[in-house]
Amino acid sequence: MDNNKEVPRSVHLADFLVILAGFLHNLSNSFTAFTEEIMELSIYHATRKSKVSRVWEEFSNDLEKIQEDTDGA
Numbered sequence: 001m002d003n004n005k006e007v008p009r010s011v012h013l014a015d016f017l018v019i020l021a022g023f024l025h026n027l028s029n030s031f032t033a034f035t036e037e038i039m040e041l042s043i044y045h046a047t048r049k050s051k052v053s054r055v056w057e058e059f060s061n062d063l064e065k066i067q068e069d070t071d072g073a
Helices: 013-072
Strands: none
Touching: none
16 A cells, blocks of 8 residues: 555644643743742852852951951050
8 A cells, every 4th residue: 555645644633632732831931940049149149249258257356356456456
């Protein structure tokens, strides 16, 4: 039998449901990637903020120590 003369099947509602399911899957993957990036950015910001706070605290302690050393001399 010659396969070139076969007629392909028609488009069914299930075909559109597969397309819609694929679209929703890709959309959810995009949303997941977006929220993961936001989470990484917030972790970076929190880490940076705590490090800056620590540096300012050390700086103010050093200033107090310098002032105490010059007052006591």
